[in-house]
Amino acid sequence: xRFFDYIDGELxxxxxxxxxxxxxxxxxxxVYSKATLEHHYNVxxxxxxxxxxxxxxxxxxxxxxxxxxTLATMGAGADTVSEGEILRAMRAGVPSNRIVFSGVGxxxxxxxxxxxxxxxxxxxxxxxxxxxxxxxxxxxxKVQNVVIRVNPDVEAGGHSKIATGYATSKFxxxxxxxxxxxxxxxQLSGVKICGLAVHIGSQIxxxxxxxxxxxxxxxxVQQLRLSGHAITRLDLGGGxxxxxxxxxxxxxxxxxxxxxxxxxxxxxxxxxxxxxxxxCANAGVLLARALVTKANGGREFVVIDAAMNDLLRPAFYxxxxxxxxxxxxxxxxxxxxxxxxxxxxxTGDTFTVDRPMAKVNPDDxxxxxxxxxxxxxxxxxxxxxxxxxxxxxxxxxxxxxxxxQSYEDMWQGEVIPNWG
Ligand SMILES: *Cc1c(COP(=O)(O)O)cnc(C)c1O
Numbered sequence: 001x002r003f004f005d006y007i008d009g010e011l012x013x014x015x016x017x018x019x020x021x022x023x024x025x026x027x028x029x030x031v032y033s034k035a036t037l038e039h040h041y042n043v044x045x046x047x048x049x050x051x052x053x054x055x056x057x058x059x060x061x062x063x064x065x066x067x068x069x070t071l072a073t074m075g076a077g078a079d080t081v082s083e084g085e086i087l088r089a090m091r092a093g094v095p096s097n098r099i100v101f102s103g104v105g106x107x108x109x110x111x112x113x114x115x116x117x118x119x120x121x122x123x124x125x126x127x128x129x130x131x132x133x134x135x136x137x138x139x140x141x142k143v144q145n146v147v148i149r150v151n152p153d154v155e156a157g158g159h160s161k162i163a164t165g166y167a168t169s170k171f172x173x174x175x176x177x178x179x180x181x182x183x184x185x186x187q188l189s190g191v192k193i194c195g196l197a198v199h200i201g202s203q204i205x206x207x208x209x210x211x212x213x214x215x216x217x218x219x220x221v222q223q224l225r226l227s228g229h230a231i232t233r234l235d236l237g238g239g240x241x242x243x244x245x246x247x248x249x250x251x252x253x254x255x256x257x258x259x260x261x262x263x264x265x266x267x268x269x270x271x272x273x274x275x276x277x278x279x280c281a282n283a284g285v286l287l288a289r290a291l292v293t294k295a296n297g298g299r300e301f302v303v304i305d306a307a308m309n310d311l312l313r314p315a316f317y318x319x320x321x322x323x324x325x326x327x328x329x330x331x332x333x334x335x336x337x338x339x340x341x342x343x344x345x346x347t348g349d350t351f352t353v354d355r356p357m358a359k360v361n362p363d364d365x366x367x368x369x370x371x372x373x374x375x376x377x378x379x380x381x382x383x384x385x386x387x388x389x390x391x392x393x394x395x396x397x398x399x400x401x402x403x404x405q406s407y408e409d410m411w412q413g414e415v416i417p418n419w420g
Pocket of ligand 1: 058060061079102103199203237240274275276277278373
């Protein structure tokens with residue numbers, strides 16, 4: 001579901017023509033729909049009815065303050081993977097007691113900050129980390145709530161770079177190590193292990209691997225309880241997929257909710273879920289303008305003003321994004337194979353090859369659909385290209401929610417040494 005459609009031949013975000021935004025703000029620009037964010041959050045929340053659950057939005061998918069604030073207002077927490085993300089979440093209005101700190105490598109400084117900030121929990125990914133947390137918390141005179149991220153050894157996710165739940169991945173610990181950590185923690189003051197976490201991958205459409213992971217979790221909970229450990233929390237991770245193809249299907253959220261009620265519900269624990277992509281992917285588009293068209297060796301190229309530094313997913317994950325002309329092509333317009341590329345000096349800076357599209361002319365506006373997750377969040381200034389602007393639309397209103405980066409901001413902090 002998304003709120004980007006043609007109205008009178010013009011592609012709109014809710015009811016705002018994207019052309020108007022491009023004319024006012026320039027391109028490339030990310031445009032987010034507030035109603036789409038709210039819709040996805042509400043649909044997920046409804047599907048999870050009857051459970052004691054905190055929906056912690058995974059900040060890494062889209063860390064714009066307006067996006068986080070929209071979700072925070074609706075009651076969302078935040079799943080964070082760095083001190084920067086914790087700060088972003090709090091700055092945008094997420095209360096610290098709804099913040100979860102995940103990640104396979106946290107620095108001592110980050111752990112100390114998280115413990116001082118009294119966030120909801122730290123998801124621990126190694127035995128060493130547990131000991132470090134205990135030491136830091138002890139020194140601060142605090143007891144930190146943690147859960148142990150286990151690796152249930154299931155394969156899931158749309159691409160090898162985003163599968164995280166197989167036994168030899170860098171994430172989490174084996175069930176055997178988790179048991180040992182529960183035992184060892186009896187000797188540790190400064191930490192309280194409240195439960196377990198899993199996160200098996202991203203862009204998961206078929207919920208069967210999630211069921212397998214949750215069944216493994218439930219089994220571990222029973223075994224841990226038999227050994228006398230109190231298990232009060234489970235973190236079910238993120239990973240639910242989004243629809244990128246207009247013919248594609250998303251995960252069946254009703255079935256997902258039913259599955260969680262069936263497998264996790266009876267355990268009587270507080271549940272955390274960490275969706276990123278599901279909430280924000282379809283809530284954003286990247287607006288770009290065609291610069292030149294040319295034919296090389298019989299291939300039709302359209303060179304646009306957005307590049308892999310703005311939207312990395314096609315180059316990095318071979319990801320598909322639907323590309324729509326902002327001015328609706330006439331019905332029955334001839335389609336021709338078009339290769340859409342950015343201006344960066346790398347062949348990898350290619351968004352699509354030989355895709356059947358209506359003819360694109362220089363200055364035409366194009367919209368990369370479903371670019372709201374891992375879009376701006378993965379942008380860089382490669383080729384000294386300033387970070388794109390970000391805009392949020394609500395109904396017929398819109399606002400710049402992050403100004404396009406200026407050149408001064410881009411080289412701020414750089415110093416030419418004076419060796420004299
Ligand atoms: C990336 C990540 C998420 C969010 O993943 P999505 O696929 O965007 O839902 C959630 N939890 C953890 C631990 C992550 O690393």
